[in-house]
Amino acid sequence: MAIGFWMNNKNCYGCKTCSIACKSEKQLDKGVLLRHVTAIRQDDPRAFAYLSMACNHCEEPACMANCPVGAYSKLEDGTVIQDHSVCIGCKTCISACPYGAPGYDEASSTTFKCDGCYDRRQRGELPACVAACPGANLALDDMESLQGAHAADIVSDESSGTKPNFVITVDAALAEEPDDIVVENHTA
Amino acid sequence: MTKNSERAIDAKLTRRAFVGAAAATAAVGLAGCAPAATDEAPAKDEDLPVTGEDPYANAEIFYSTCPPECQHHNLKGYVVDGKLVKVESSELNDCAACARGIARGFMCNDPNRLTVPLLRDGDKGSGKFKEITWDEAFDLIQQKLDEAIATDGNQSICYATGSGNFGAMHGPVANAFFAHLGGATTTVGKLCCAGVYESVVYIYGKRFLDCRNQIENSTYCIIWGNNPAITKQGYFQRFEKVVENGGKLVVIDPIYTESAAKATDWIAPWPGTDAALGLAMLKTIVDEKLYDEEFLLAHTCAPCLVDKATGEPVMEDPEDPASFVVLDTATGNVVRHDAANITAALTLEGTPQAEQYNTEFELIYANAAPWTVEAAEAECGVPAADIQRIAREYATAEHAMIVHNMGGFMRTENGTYAVAVGAYLAAFCGQIGHEGEGYSDAGGVCEVKTGAPIEVPNLLEKMPTIPCFKFGESILNEDPCKVNVFWSMTGSPMTQWPNTNMVRKALEKIPFVITVDEYLTSTALYSDLVLPCAGIFEVDGVLAQNRSHWIQLMEKAVDAPGEAKSDLEIFTELARRYDFGDAFDVPMETLISNVIEPAGITYEELKEKKAIDVVGPDYIPYKDGKFLTPSEKAEFWVRSWKEEGFDPIASYARAEEDARNDNELARKYPLFSVQQKTYRSVHSTFNNLEWMDEVCDQKPVVLMNVADAETRGIQDGDAVVVFNDRGEHHGVALVNDLIKPGVVGLQNGWWEQQGGSSSYVTNDKWRTLGGTHCCNQTLVDVKKEA
Numbered sequence: 009m010a011i012g013f014w015m016n017n018k019n020c021y022g023c024k025t026c027s028i029a030c031k032s033e034k035q036l037d038k039g040v041l042l043r044h045v046t047a048i049r050q051d052d053p054r055a056f057a058y059l060s061m062a063c064n065h066c067e068e069p070a071c072m073a074n075c076p077v078g079a080y081s082k083l084e085d086g087t088v089i090q091d092h093s094v095c096i097g098c099k100t101c102i103s104a105c106p107y108g109a110p111g112y113d114e115a116s117s118t119t120f121k122c123d124g125c126y127d128r129r130q131r132g133e134l135p136a137c138v139a140a141c142p143g144a145n146l147a148l149d150d151m152e153s154l155q156g157a158h159a160a161d162i163v164s165d166e167s168s169g170t171k172p173n174f175v176i177t178v179d180a181a182l183a184e185e186p187d188d189i190v191v192e193n194h195t196a
Numbered sequence: 197m198t199k200n201s202e203r204a205i206d207a208k209l210t211r212r213a214f215v216g217a218a219a220a221t222a223a224v225g226l227a228g229c230a231p232a233a234t235d236e237a238p239a240k241d242e243d244l245p246v247t248g249e250d251p252y253a254n255a256e257i258f259y260s261t262c263p264p265e266c267q268h269h270n271l272k273g274y275v276v277d278g279k280l281v282k283v284e285s286s287e288l289n290d291c292a293a294c295a296r297g298i299a300r301g302f303m304c305n306d307p308n309r310l311t312v313p314l315l316r317d318g319d320k321g322s323g324k325f326k327e328i329t330w331d332e333a334f335d336l337i338q339q340k341l342d343e344a345i346a347t348d349g350n351q352s353i354c355y356a357t358g359s360g361n362f363g364a365m366h367g368p369v370a371n372a373f374f375a376h377l378g379g380a381t382t383t384v385g386k387l388c389c390a391g392v393y394e395s396v397v398y399i400y401g402k403r404f405l406d407c408r409n410q411i412e413n414s415t416y417c418i419i420w421g422n423n424p425a426i427t428k429q430g431y432f433q434r435f436e437k438v439v440e441n442g443g444k445l446v447v448i449d450p451i452y453t454e455s456a457a458k459a460t461d462w463i464a465p466w467p468g469t470d471a472a473l474g475l476a477m478l479k480t481i482v483d484e485k486l487y488d489e490e491f492l493l494a495h496t497c498a499p500c501l502v503d504k505a506t507g508e509p510v511m512e513d514p515e516d517p518a519s520f521v522v523l524d525t526a527t528g529n530v531v532r533h534d535a536a537n538i539t540a541a542l543t544l545e546g547t548p549q550a551e552q553y554n555t556e557f558e559l560i561y562a563n564a565a566p567w568t569v570e571a572a573e574a575e576c577g578v579p580a581a582d583i584q585r586i587a588r589e590y591a592t593a594e595h596a597m598i599v600h601n602m603g604g605f606m607r608t609e610n611g612t613y614a615v616a617v618g619a620y621l622a623a624f625c626g627q628i629g630h631e632g633e634g635y636s637d638a639g640g641v642c643e644v645k646t647g648a649p650i651e652v653p654n655l656l657e658k659m660p661t662i663p664c665f666k667f668g669e670s671i672l673n674e675d676p677c678k679v680n681v682f683w684s685m686t687g688s689p690m691t692q693w694p695n696t697n698m699v700r701k702a703l704e705k706i707p708f709v710i711t712v713d714e715y716l717t718s719t720a721l722y723s724d725l726v727l728p729c730a731g732i733f734e735v736d737g738v739l740a741q742n743r744s745h746w747i748q749l750m751e752k753a754v755d756a757p758g759e760a761k762s763d764l765e766i767f768t769e770l771a772r773r774y775d776f777g778d779a780f781d782v783p784m785e786t787l788i789s790n791v792i793e794p795a796g797i798t799y800e801e802l803k804e805k806k807a808i809d810v811v812g813p814d815y816i817p818y819k820d821g822k823f824l825t826p827s828e829k830a831e832f833w834v835r836s837w838k839e840e841g842f843d844p845i846a847s848y849a850r851a852e853e854d855a856r857n858d859n860e861l862a863r864k865y866p867l868f869s870v871q872q873k874t875y876r877s878v879h880s881t882f883n884n885l886e887w888m889d890e891v892c893d894q895k896p897v898v899l900m901n902v903a904d905a906e907t908r909g910i911q912d913g914d915a916v917v918v919f920n921d922r923g924e925h926h927g928v929a930l931v932n933d934l935i936k937p938g939v940v941g942l943q944n945g946w947w948e949q950q951g952g953s954s955s956y957v958t959n960d961k962w963r964t965l966g967g968t969h970c971c972n973q974t975l976v977d978v979k980k981e982a
Contacts, residue, residue, distance in 0.1 A: 019436050021425035021454045024875055024891040028295035031887065032282050032302070035251075041890050051902070051933035056457035130248050140285065142292035143433040179457075 010067065010086035011124060012173025014154045015060050016145035017186045019177075022047060022058035029140030030062070033125065040111040042122040043137050046190040048182065055181035059190045060146060062137065063088060063109040063122035064172030071101035071110060071121065083126070086151075086173065090121045106170060106191060124148050151175070252282060258753035259286055259806040260732050261739045261746075262297040264878040265359035265388070267430050268639075268744035269293035270807045271300060273733045273753045280304040280733050280754045288746075288807045290409075291430040295875070295891065296882045300732050303885065304754055309714055310728035311758020320704050320722045321948075330759060330769075333725060338773055340708040341377070344680035351660050352680040354381040354706075358687015359388070360713075360881050363750055364649050364791045365737040365764045366686050369780075372650035373767040376776040379655040381677060383664040385962065387692060387969045391606030392637060394966030395616035395846075398834045399623075400635075401824030404642040404742035405817030407597055411435055413632030415443040416593030418586070420618060421470060421605025425454035426873045428601065432458075444593075446586055448473070448605070450870055451899065451941050452934035463586065464936040465576040466856070467868045468608035468973045471848040474617030476572030477587035479564040481624060486591035491626030492542065495821030496830040498557040498624075499523070499540035500533055501549070507844070509833050510553065518826040523549050533827065556832045556845070560620060563847040575850070577936070591625045595632030598622055602638045604870060608973045609851035612966030616834070616846040623830040629821040637817075639742035644795040644810045646740040646747075649787040650779055664689070665962040665969065668698025671705050682706045685729075685763060690718035691880040691945060691953040694971055695960035697923045712763060715884055718948035727766060730756035735764070738788045738802070740795065745815065747792055748807040842965045853959055853973045855938060865920045865975035867904060868939040871954060877945040884947055896927035896951055898978060899941030905931040908978060915981035918942060920974070923956035926981065940978060 027043045034042065043062035048055070069088045072080035079094045080101065090101075090110075097117040101110045110121040125135035129148075133139070138146045147154065154175040155163055161177045162185055176186060255274035262269050271293060272286040283301035285293035303309070313333035318324025328336075344352045355374055357367035374380040386393060396403045411417065411434035425432045436458050439445050447456040448463045448470070456462045465473050481487050492498040500520035501510040512519035512532050520533040522540035530549065531538055542557045544550040554562075569580035576583075590596050598618050600606070606615050622628040622635040660676040667689065671679055682703070693699045703709050703722035711723040720726045734756035740747040756762070761769075764787075768780040789799045797808055818824070825831045838844040855862050876892040877883035898916050910916055912931040917924050918940065925942060935941055942954035958971040 019433065019458070021429065021432055021458065022875065023294050023426075023429045025292065025295045025298065025429075027891045028298050028887060029284075031890075032284075032298050035281060038886055039890065045891065049932055049934060054452055054457075054462070054934060056452060056454060056934060127248055127250065131250060140292060140298065142294060142430050143436070145433075 009084065010065070010151045010173050011148060012065055012086070012151045012154060012175060013062060013124075014147040014149065014158060014175040014177070016143070016177045017057055017059055017182075018179045019143055020045075020058045020060060020145045021143060023142060025140050025142055026060050026137035026146060029136045030122070033128075033136035034120070036111070036120060037113050037115045040113045040120055042109070042111050042120060044108065048186055048189050050182060053181050055179055057179040057182060057186060059176070059186040060137075061107060061174070061187065061190060063124070064107055064170070064174040065124060066173065067171030068169075070104040070106065070170050074100050074104040076100060087124050087126050088121070089123045089126060090119070092118065092120065095119055107172065108191075252276070255281065256753075258733060258751040259288075259748075260750040260753070261748040261807070262293060262300065263362045263732065263739050263750070264881045265362065266743060266878045267428065268362065268739060268741065268746065268748065269297050269430060270746065270748055271297050271732070273301065275753050278754060283733070286807070289430070290813065294429050295887075296878065299882060299885055299887050302887050303714070303731055304733055304757070306885070308884070309757045309760070310716060310726065311760060312728060313759075314726040316724045320724075321700070323716070323721055325726065330761070333727060334769055334773065336725065337710065337770065340681050345378070348678050348680055350377065350379045351381050351677045353377075353683070354383070354662060354679045354681070355683035355685070356383045356664065356687060356689065357685055358689075358692065359879060360686040360688070362741040362743060363737045363739045365735065365762065365787065368648050368652075369650060369764050369767050370683070370685060372648065372652045372779065373771060375652045375655060376771065376779060377774060379657065379659045381660045381662060381679065383667070384661040385663045385665050385967055385969065387664070389602035389606065389638070390966045390968045391611035391615040392600065392602050394612045394836065394968075395834070396619055396635070396637070398836060399616060399619045399825075399830055399832060400818060401831075402642065404637050404639045406638060406640050407599070407634035407636035407817060408434070408640075409813055409815045410632050410634060411597065412437045412441070414438050414595050414597040415441070415632065416446075416589055416596040417443065418446045418448065418590060418596070418598045419455055419459070420448045420598055420600050420603060422599065422601040422603025423449065423453040423455045423873060424599065424601060425458065426875055444589065450868070450936040450939045451872065461586065463578055463582055465578050466854075466936070467870050467939060468605075468610055468851050468854065469576040469848070470605040470608075470614040471610040471617050471846060472567055472572050473576045473578060473583065474614060474621060475564040475846070475848060476567040476569050476576075476583050477590065478560070478617065478620055478624060479567055480569060480584050480587035481591045481621070482561055482564065484588070486588060487624040488626030489542065491821060492557070492624060493540050495626075495629070495823065496623045497533065497827060497832055498555065498560075499542050500556050500833075501530065501553040502556060502559060502833060504552060504554060507838070509556075518828075520827055522555075523547060523553075533829070559845045560832060563843070563845050567848070590621065590627070593627070595630065596625065596627040597632065597634050597636060598627075599636040601636065604972045607871070607969045607971050609853075609961065609964045609968070609970055610848055611964070611968035611970075612837070613846040613848060619830070620832065620846065623832075626821070629816065629818045631816065634817055640745040640811050640815065641740055641747060642742045646792065647790050647794045649790050663962045663967075664693050665695075665960045667693060668695065668702045671702035679706050681708045681710070683710045683712075684719050684723070685712040688713075688717045688719045688880045690722060691947060691955060694955055694958040694969065695922050696953055696956040698960065712766065714760070717880065718953070721948055728756075728758060728760035730760045730762040730765075734760070735762040736784045737764075738791050740791055745809050745811045746807045747795060747797060747802065747810055749788070749802050837965060840965060851970075851973050852961065853970070853975050855975055861975060865977050866938075867976050867978065869918065869942050869957065869974045869976045870939060870972045871944045871958070872899065872941045874943050874945065880945045880947060880953070883945045883950070893928075896925065896943045896946045896954065897930045898925075898927040899930045899932075899935050900978065901935050901937040901939070902931055902933055903937045904940065904978070905929060908980070910978065910980055916978050917981055918954070918957055918976050918978050920957050920976045922958070922960070925954045925956045926951045929978075940976065
């Protein structure tokens with residue numbers, strides 16, 4: 009089993025409620041953000057879309073492979089989780105992750121990462137970002153279910169280095185895949 | 197991340213191919229809502245670095261609402277150990293609250309909150325203050341109020357409330373306090389919505405009636421001059437549903453906004469020309485007989501007679517405002533519009549009455565007649581074919597809706613007429629009063645009656661008013677009066693009122709400026725005394741206002757930070773000192789009951805339910821074409837406009853501040869500018885929050901078309917100055933083709949501490965028809981920051 013997020017890039021209008029709901033739920037300190045919403049503007053043809061991305065709970069997580077203290081592990085359901093109590097704040101995971109998923113907390117000199125609200129799911133609740141999205145443009149589910157529900161949409165595929173689990177319903181006007189543009193923006 | 201071209205060639209399908217497939221089957225498989233969480237909890241692994249514990253399990257729950265000029269979402273606060281640790285959108289909402297609502301939890305704990313009264317200790321604007329006690333603050337206020345009254349009378353005290361808190365225990369309490377004090381000068385001029393007040397209220401009888409519950413039933417929706425993806429983000433997905441259902445979504449805006457990006461059509465007129473655009477649509481509809489004659493005759497004053505000699509509607513009984521008359525084509529007699537078994541004439545051509553009368557229909561057509569689609573193309577910069585097409589599509593759609601949302605298009609010189617033309621279109625086409633139809637406004641509680649928490653006594657003498665658009669001139673010239681004390685609350689004139697430099701001069705001149713706020717706002721910077729105000733979840737109260745369908749209880753969950761007090765506490769203490777404390781010193785339960793009992797809701801009921809939907813989920817404004825005017829029909833002829841010296845039927849004339857005008861101003865400042873809302877803030881509220889810095893642009897963005905940027909040597913990301921004779925606004929250029937060339941987009945709501953508001957350059961014209969704010973008719977130029 010592999011859980012992943014689905015994100016509706018076609019309908020998302022960029023309100024950032026997911027980012028703030030995550031921050032609120034996790035009581036994250038100043039500067040720590042585990043879900044980023046990035047604007048994508050395109051002149052020809054005109055498009056103005058957003059991509060909301062958190063941890064992609066990769067099949068081969070770079071954070072886990074590179075963390076010097078072994079803080080990361082992959083749970084049975086595919087969730088890539090960090091044992092925050094052992095994090096030494098070396099930021100290796102941040103530079104290793106192609107998606108900018110982990111967030112560094114200056115106050116505690118440690119790094120946090122999205123766990124897909126594993127605790128909430130254990131209690132039968134939705135992840136905070138999914139529950140908060142006004143447009144219902146996010147979901148977390150088993151990848152097979154997500155691909156079944158969104159069959160024609162792009163799926164972060166095997167040619168990516170870390171095999172991310174992320175299904176995106178794409179704004180048809182975009183000339184490039186939204187996650188390509190967003191990741192390039194992050195690293196630019 | 198690797199580019200597609202670099203990816204392994206053995207991938208079964210390239211991702212680009214997936215994009216193509218997505219485009220081809222875009223309507224398939226879109227989740228309407230998130231999947232339900234599984235009931236089956238995953239097996240707990242003993243070694244997992246997760247506790248499985250719910251940090252909110254034992255939290256005490258409180259309900260309140262987000263009360264700035266927005267959708268007033270119901271909020272649910274979690275309190276643990278006396279601290280508000282989390283705020284969520286409450287389950288009582290029919291659509292989710294946004295990031296700013298959730299940030300209320302952060303605000304209660306924000307170290308940047310004001311905690312003690314501050315007295316100015318340096319030049320105004322310097323930000324230098326010293327802390328004083330509340331006793332000292334109250335003594336000082338009392339002394340300044342007494343001095344003002346003794347030297348120049350009550351009128352030398354001026355107070356202004358803004359739209360930062362629509363709760364009943366804020367602005368209405370100020371009204372009660374200053375009235376008990378013997379009166380005070382107030383400000384006039386609506387920054388937001390004079391255009392709709394001065395048109396729809398007369399034509400349809402009442403405003404604030406919104407169609408938010410009918411959007412998904414619409415097959416053709418025109419979003420006119422507003423951007424609900426930002427301003428109605430809780431239910432913007434309903435507009436997206438119109439498209440998913442196979443309908444059309446048309447956005448009229450010079451900017452390709454977040455909303456336009458989700459629409460089927462983007463129509464980009466020159467700012468402020470919307471009335472001409474609408475009149476051209478109306479002319480097309482009449483010429484092609486696409487109007488709904490049955491609706492016009494049954495539910496509007498289109499056939500009602502207007503006397504050519506007096507220019508006034510003919511009334512059967514001058515004392516009865518509902519006694520309009522029409523020509524009955526069957527008998528040739530002039531009869532009351534609501535007489536039984538008549539067939540009223542829409543036009544009088546060929547009848548003996550034509551010499552003496554016009555119908556309202558004829559007058560409207562006469563004003564629309566100059567606006568051929570070609571003429572409108574020349575004036576509005578919208579292709580004639582597009583105007584014709586949307587006119588035809590709107591008129592003939594199964595269920596069409598126009599959404600004005602008190603949008604930016606009405607903050608122009610022709611704003612009142614522009615809104616009126618929308619009201620004409622809906623009535624002419626019978627696209628109102630039914631499922632999926634209407635002329636949607638911003639809110640809905642006004643269908644029920646509410647009361648004031650504290651009685652506002654009638655004043656013995658009439659107090660002056662100061663137009664907030666000309667606040668600077670009024671204060672500097674002491675016209676209509678000298679102001680010794682200015683009390684600013686629930687708002688920030690230094691960011692929101694037009695022509696900021698003049699507002700600043702006024703605040704510098706007034707001897708004693710008091711600002712009550714949660715933060716050191718731009719206006720607080722220019723104040724003599726700053727009082728720390730309690731915020732949401734820190735005060736009890738009620739919200740029963742025109743921005744949602746709910747009357748909501750506001751519960752106090754935690755103490756306000758430091759010594760912050762609520763507006764009610766501040767005025768109650770002052771009232772005690774002026775010996776009218778009894779009027780204010782009443783239990784909160786009584787104050788809340790005073791507000792909600794006229795709506796037929798008791799305190800007990802509200803306390804139990806927390807929020808009550810007063811119009812219901814199937815709400816349709818002006819249902820079945822029953823308007824709220826005296827005649828119960830849409831009354832097109834507006835007396836108030838005539839009394840202001842304007843045509844009582846909507847028309848259009850080129851505005852004073854327009855870049856196409858052949859004058860010095862247009863040559864000097866050749867770019868139109870319009871104001872944009874952002875996800876950071878509601879007006880200026882929330883804009884200072886660190887949480888917003890983390891998710892939004894951190895500096896004001898100046899949106900420019902590639903063509904306009906190139907001629908000025910400006911590149912994307914350059915620091916730029918937007919300027920005109922009124923002042924300068926500093927920002928970062930965003931250069932693309934998502935705005936009409938010749939127009940720049942400026943962002944509303946930035947604080948002084950963040951570089952200042954776009955209001956530094958905005959048009960402060962006073963007074964247009966209806967007293968509209970003309971910020972979206974502002975000419976500027978832009979240059980690279982030196």
